[in-house]
Amino acid sequence: MSELEGLAERLRRFAQARDWEQFHTPKNLAMALAGEVGELLAEFQWLTPSESSEVMEDPEASGRVRSEVGDVMIFLIRLADILDIDLVQAAHAKLDESEKRYTVEDYRGSARKAPPLA
Amino acid sequence: MSELEGLAERLRRFAQARDWEQFHTPKNLAMALAGEVGELLAEFQWLTPSESSEVMEDPEASGRVRSEVGDVMIFLIRLADILDIDLVQAAHAKLDESEKRYTVEDYRGSARKAPPLA
Amino acid sequence: MSELEGLAERLRRFAQARDWEQFHTPKNLAMALAGEVGELLAEFQWLTPSESSEVMEDPEASGRVRSEVGDVMIFLIRLADILDIDLVQAAHAKLDESEKRYTVEDYRGSARKAPPLA
Amino acid sequence: MSELEGLAERLRRFAQARDWEQFHTPKNLAMALAGEVGELLAEFQWLTPSESSEVMEDPEASGRVRSEVGDVMIFLIRLADILDIDLVQAAHAKLDESEKRYTVEDYRGSARKAPPLA
Incomplete structure (x- = not known):
């Protein structure tokens, strides 16, 4: 467990x-x-x-x-x-989405463009 | 990990x-x-x-x-x-308190008397 | 005032x-x-x-x-x-929008279709 | 009205x-x-x-x-x-309390001692 x-x-x-x-x-x-x-x-x-x-x-x-x-x-x-x-699975699933949506190239250093993490 | x-x-x-x-x-x-x-x-x-x-x-x-x-x-x-x-430790610490505070004898079946869980 | x-x-x-x-x-x-x-x-x-x-x-x-x-x-x-x-003005402005968006014909009796009021 | x-x-x-x-x-x-x-x-x-x-x-x-x-x-x-x-009356009633509780002498300049306003 x-x-x-x-x-x-x-x-x-x-x-x-x-x-x-x-x-x-x-x-x-x-x-x-x-x-x-x-x-x-x-x-x-x-x-x-x-x-x-x-x-x-x-x-x-x-x-x-x-x-x-x-x-x-x-x-x-x-x-x-x-x-x-399943909390851990639900969090990882959202992070999979966020990694695609907030690409490092486009969002580096800027929180104005997008809400970080989720 | x-x-x-x-x-x-x-x-x-x-x-x-x-x-x-x-x-x-x-x-x-x-x-x-x-x-x-x-x-x-x-x-x-x-x-x-x-x-x-x-x-x-x-x-x-x-x-x-x-x-x-x-x-x-x-x-x-x-x-x-x-x-x-440590989230799990913090939650167990609060539950230790809640188990003492909301005894089964006094709080069974009543949410009016106390906010359940925490 | x-x-x-x-x-x-x-x-x-x-x-x-x-x-x-x-x-x-x-x-x-x-x-x-x-x-x-x-x-x-x-x-x-x-x-x-x-x-x-x-x-x-x-x-x-x-x-x-x-x-x-x-x-x-x-x-x-x-x-x-x-x-x-101006709080009162801001509230009326949102209600102007809600009255157009949630028409009586389409939303009568249903909160499933839309969040009431705003 | x-x-x-x-x-x-x-x-x-x-x-x-x-x-x-x-x-x-x-x-x-x-x-x-x-x-x-x-x-x-x-x-x-x-x-x-x-x-x-x-x-x-x-x-x-x-x-x-x-x-x-x-x-x-x-x-x-x-x-x-x-x-x-009555919202306005409820707010004034709380302010009556706050003015007594957070006296100017004791709380001037400090938000650490007390949550401002309420």
């Missing part, structure tokens, strides 16, 4: 034990994922981009960021599990 | 080849992550919760959902890599 | 008095707006759509929802002020 | 004419609001804060930003109307 399958399995047991599967529809889990991402945004909103690059050097802020990133991961794993989507 | 490390490494090379590392600050990546989650929400916003549970049976909608989930995964992996956070 | 101008003016004075104008770039304010919307989502994530329609009958939940909606309004007003966008 | 009431009334008629009131639960409208905010974030994600301050000088980008801000306003007005919340 891969580390992602291990996490998905732990979440399944967590929800079952509390009879919370009834709440875990894709719609609800997408909302919860968005709510957690909102909390992550709040950590960076008043920082300059370069201050944000040093956030992990601050003991308090780094703990909060690690915690919010963990929450986002939890809901993404759970949502993908409910939808029966 | 685990499947997550493989994805992080591919994203590193993707950004380097295009000289896009300059744009990949935690602040910017958190915004991009939130933008992708917004697109995922749009897939579910007018569906009832039970309709959302059947979304993968629709050939067109399932393709869009898979694509959006892949985008979210891409930016989460890239953000965690830049922050040097 | 309209009620929206009054609110924008109060926010201007609030930021000036605290020397917070330096933080109020469009980028930062858009992030703060998204963070507040994330908190609003959290109020509805585990409710069914029909439970969400009764949320204002619950004294505690209604207070939280009113508070989050107020926060969203604050950051939207401040962002629009910084960008020099 | 104030300009906000005029907008809310136009949205009511828009939804009634298309029989879309059935989709406009608070839960669904909060998701739609978040989706539109996600599109707004995408406009700013790769810009530096200072580049974001000049976004309205670019004819194309300014049009997109105005359009996204209009969409956010539309869903916020509609959500508040459905919830029977």
Whole structure:
């Protein structure tokens, strides 16, 4: 069992034990994922981009960021599990597209022309 | 190399080849992550919760959902890599907390009392 | 002075008095707006759509929802002020488009065909 | 009728004419609001804060930003109307709190100590 399958399995047991599967529809889990991402945004909103690059050097802020990133991961794993989507495969499939669409020749050094990564 | 490390490494090379590392600050990546989650929400916003549970049976909608989930995964992996956070470890750490906080005895069957999972 | 101008003016004075104008770039304010919307989502994530329609009958939940909606309004007003966008005019302009795009004949009763309102 | 009431009334008629009131639960409208905010974030994600301050000088980008801000306003007005919340009053109530909480003496010049505005 891969580390992602291990996490998905732990979440399944967590929800079952509390009879919370009834709440875990894709719609609800997408909302919860968005709510957690909102909390992550709040950590960076008043920082300059370069201050944000040093956030992990601050003991308090780094703990909060690690915690919010963990929450986002939890809901993404759970949502993908409910939808029966292989997260790693879905990401690689999108990267296959992005590599064709954003060729090195045309996009080198420019984020204006295109949204990087995806 | 685990499947997550493989994805992080591919994203590193993707950004380097295009000289896009300059744009990949935690602040910017958190915004991009939130933008992708917004697109995922749009897939579910007018569906009832039970309709959302059947979304993968629709050939067109399932393709869009898979694509959006892949985008979210891409930016989460890239953000965690830049922050040097181990996603699986961060998620398990939060689950350790949630298992203590939301005991089976107190929270069984009720989402009103507490936000499930995190 | 309209009620929206009054609110924008109060926010201007609030930021000036605290020397917070330096933080109020469009980028930062858009992030703060998204963070507040994330908190609003959290109020509805585990409710069914029909439970969400009764949320204002619950004294505690209604207070939280009113508070989050107020926060969203604050950051939207401040962002629009910084960008020099007339919110009411921008909304009417989009509605002019939506009325042409989503004709009553073609879209009556169907949210599948098109995202309502915008 | 104030300009906000005029907008809310136009949205009511828009939804009634298309029989879309059935989709406009608070839960669904909060998701739609978040989706539109996600599109707004995408406009700013790769810009530096200072580049974001000049976004309205670019004819194309300014049009997109105005359009996204209009969409956010539309869903916020509609959500508040459905919830029977007075947006201007809710915003002033939150500002009353913020003025007490973030005193000029303690918070002048510092966004680290507290999230500005709300």
